[in-house]
Amino acid sequence: MLMNLNRLYDWATDEVLKTPTMTMRGPLPGWDIIRTATPEKMEHILKTKFDNYIKGQHFSSLYSDFAGVAMLTADGSVWKLQHRFAIPNFSTQMIRGLVLSSF
Numbered sequence: 679m680l681m682n683l684n685r686l687y688d689w690a691t692d693e694v695l696k697t698p699t700m701t702m703r704g705p706l707p708g709w710d711i712i713r714t715a716t717p718e719k720m721e722h723i724l725k726t727k728f729d730n731y732i733k734g735q736h737f738s739s740l741y742s743d744f745a746g747v748a749m750l751t752a753d754g755s756v757w758k759l760q761h762r763f764a765i766p767n768f769s770t771q772m773i774r775g776l777v778l779s780s781f
Contacts, residue, residue, distance in 0.1 A: 691715065728757065
């Protein structure tokens with residue numbers, strides 16, 4: 679990992695894609711993290727079973743300066759409120775448009 683600090687996100691993606699399930703679970707200092715590259719597992723983590731993946735106060739306090747109190751940093755009822763307001767903005771057409779515009 680240290681040899682890849684200049685391309686950390688690319689390296690992390692490469693590592694996940696090497697696994698048969700395209701999902702990795704591994705500790706970082708102070709955290710147990712999950713990385714995945716499949717849409718189905720992302721939906722499971724971010725929507726279907728969101729309550730199973732608690733971020734906790736430590737994560738929220740580190741990232742709230744960057745992301746505010748939003749879906750990415752919230753748990754429980756705060757997350758549900760943020761999710762309800764954000765979901766209409768993530769339609770299939772909007773996401774398809776973002777993907778196509780990146781090429």
